[in-house]
């Protein structure tokens with residue numbers, strides 16, 4: 641555990657953050673599989689940092705797809721811009737923004753990753769609300785974090801790690817149903833979550849021509865599993 645850990649990452653360089661992302665590379669394939677990522681997909685990467693995961697995603701979605709790489713740090717995204725230039729990767733759109741305040745009018749993802757970012761933020765519920773606003777109904781998202789009961793041999797100290805149960809509560813409150821939980825390694829876990837249909841859309845799709853205004857709202861699909 642690092643004595644000098646700071647959740648804004650100001651204690652280390654972006655080179656070091658990138659190197660840490662590379663050390664977690666084995667997690668990323670399962671995230672992409674969970675999202676059924678295909679060439680041509682548009683995927684949102686929340687808290688991209690220097691961009692290792694975004695570059696892997698870009699390889700998967702190909703030149704016809706798009707990765708929205710969102711980070712509040714302009715320096716982190718400048719690091720990614722340099723790598724894109726060196727590697728000739730055009731299908732990453734960098735967005736310098738606080739992920740809690742993303743504009744649904746400008747980004748149009750069909751799935752999302754919220755990986756290894758919650759423990760760096762002051763407003764995790766706000767991140768999920770923002771992602772929920774951007775994703776269409778039934779879209780999938782992967783949420784991955786460091787487990788508080790992990791060995792803490794890498795990653796943030798135990799006291800800043802968020803529990804899977806807390807992530808589940810935040811997701812459900814923001815309008816996601818949780819589908820699957822997995823402990824990827826002793827240190828890491830992931831949830832697969834699905835954007836619920838909003839109530840207006842549920843009502844529209846279940847109403848007949850007559851008596852529409854009196855109809856009860858449809859049940860929300862994908863209730864979390866016990």
Ligand SMILES: C[S@@+](CC[C@H](N)C(=O)[O-])C[C@H]1O[C@@H](n2cnc3c(N)ncnc32)[C@H](O)[C@@H]1O
Pocket residue numbers: 649657661686687688689690693710711712713716737738739740754755756757760761762
């Ligand atoms: C560990 S880094 C990269 C994590 C990356 N998603 C991964 O899986 O490797 C976390 C990043 O989240 C960013 N971040 C934290 N809170 C944020 C927020 N509210 N909005 C946008 N970016 C945020 C930080 O600037 C940092 O670059």
